[in-house]
Amino acid sequence: MFTPSGPAADKRSHTISVLVENRPGVLARVASLFARRDYNINSLAVSTTEKPGISRMTVVTTGDERELQQITKQLNKLIDVIQVMDHTDDVLLEREIALIKVHASHDARPQVMQVAQVFRAEILSISPKDETMVLEVTGDADRVDALLDALSGFEVREMVRTGKIALVRGAKQT
């Protein structure tokens, strides 16, 4: 009857879209809520939307069914939050971008380029003098992870990766 949440319960990753008033402090309010209620933020992306004055936060979080319900309800209680959509059951188009700076000696460069080609990553720069290359990959999290995996034989000097952004396919609202 009562299902406690805990390690045994069914925890999984969820993507939530939060439409918020574009006001100073709104990000702090959302972050503060996650911190105070001990919810995870795996990734967060904030952007403007097609509507002036409204921003979108795309949050990836982990939790079981009950935790997810609490997260959406507590978010909804924030006055600056206009709408919360949980996308667990939606067909999502998801994208992340990563920029990856790898060490590539003259000899290694073709191998890196080959990997880039397989993953349709763009090569943003090649610096022969200090033997580095910067790759850009856009895709869902799996694709970015897979590229990083494929580059594991090389020395990744620096990496930056955005939070996930997502839209629901078709007419349904995100």
Place this chain on the structure above:
Amino acid sequence: MNGAEALLESLRREGVDVIFGISGGQALPIYDALAKEGAGGIRNILTRHEQGAAHMAEGYAKSTGKVGVCLATSGPGATNLVTGIADAILDSVPMVAITGQVPTTFIGTDAFQEADIMGITMPIVKHSFQVRSPDEVADIVKKAFFLARSGRPGPVLIDMPRDMSIAPVKSYRFPEEVSIRGYVPRVSPDPAGVEAAAALIAAAEKPVIYAGGGVIIAGAQAELLSLAEKINAPVTTTLMGRGAIPDRHPLALHMLGMHGTAYANWAVGESDLLIAVGARFDDRVTGDLKKFAPHAKVIHLEVDPAEVNKNRAAQAALMGDAKETLALLAQAAPKKDNSPWLEKISRWKRDQPLRYHKNGQIKPQQVVEEISRITGGDIILASDVGQHQMWAAQFFQFNHPRQWLTSGGLGTMGFGFPAAIGAKVANPDKEVWVITGDGSFQMNLQELATSAVYGIPIKIALFNNKSLGMVKQWQELFYDKRYQGIHLENVPDYVKLAEAYGLAGIKITDPAQVVPALEKARQINDRTVLLDFHVDPNEHVYPMIPGGQSVAEMRLQPDERRDG
């Protein structure tokens, strides 16, 4: 008109008649506007500490249902409000806290008395505003009061940088309407939910109504009674719900939970249907959630969707104001008799009433019983936090909503006395008492000055057990009597303390003096009376369900356990 004057004008339009607070540099323009209030204008009550101001605003709010207002300067003034704001969010108290702030041009520079009060209070407010233009003051005030009192009430902060207070307002207009697109507080209950709930009631044989602070907030005593009487369900009240049903009502089970009555906890433990009304399944009530009301289906009447299915799954949920949802449910529910169940409960009530043993010393429970008897229960009663709070909740016979002011969620020692002052300011014709402990009282006793200077007469029943009794109880029961940090050593002399403020003090050491002292206190109505009851220091609160345990582990008396 400047921003500060716009602030006061807007407060007036919201019906504010009194503000509790303390001034300082960044709040000076607001105080200057207050100084210009003529007779009949907004009253300013100068407290001796901002925490006192916040609890006074709470006492004002809890006793009336109106929004309480407190005011402080920036920095230390603002941070002194923090405990009161946290108290208000946990107990759903409508409050608007106004803080001065350094001028916008100084924000972020670590200016003198700058504290990021917006950031500090972010997790403990319902919402907060920082004024960024004097022209938005009216709109912010309108929104702040709307948010504070609607839906699930709570504290709202308005942070007012000094330059916003002194800048001229271009054209003042107080909005008639307020609309906030991210906030839609009143949802009407789904008719299907009402039907489902009525069906659960029809099927139940052992229903219990578990009434909480939400019934008080909704002012839904009549609706609660009509449901309870129609379906013949006994009603237990949380600490915050005391007064939701008159304690003398035959269906009243009194308080449940850690220090609830044996019969309330047994009834809940055996119930097959729990109707939770404006109650939030707090851990002081449920103990071990898995063992709480293990046989019961749950109907939850709530205004805050986040409370439903938070700690306990509900089989039917009725969202909205309890006054409305209770009326709908009372209408839809079938008449029930439940007499075997009610007979069983009467037996429990007869066999295990609340009780204590007399031993020649003053028993705190006896003092509460006498206050209840002598006043006919027709007073406003505030309490502090500790053993005395539990005895007050157990042994006072409550009649009405809003007569009981206590800090339940945060459990703030120091709440009681200022809350009583706030309540007396709001209800000058009512007799206002506070039951406090020697530990709690010392946390805000500076407000004796406020009570003396403004002539706000409170009757203080101080239960002097020379210790932090509640902590002592826990150290005795769960830490092998390794007493640490609990001895208060009977300092100060409370009678002299009261007299030093020009107030009345009476010391009572003999049980036979209890009633005469209470009667004497009732004769003194021109100033506060402090009754220093030297109570049995070894008395503990029973029944008790130790934290995280269940009704099976309930201790009825120090050496007594028994199942229903």
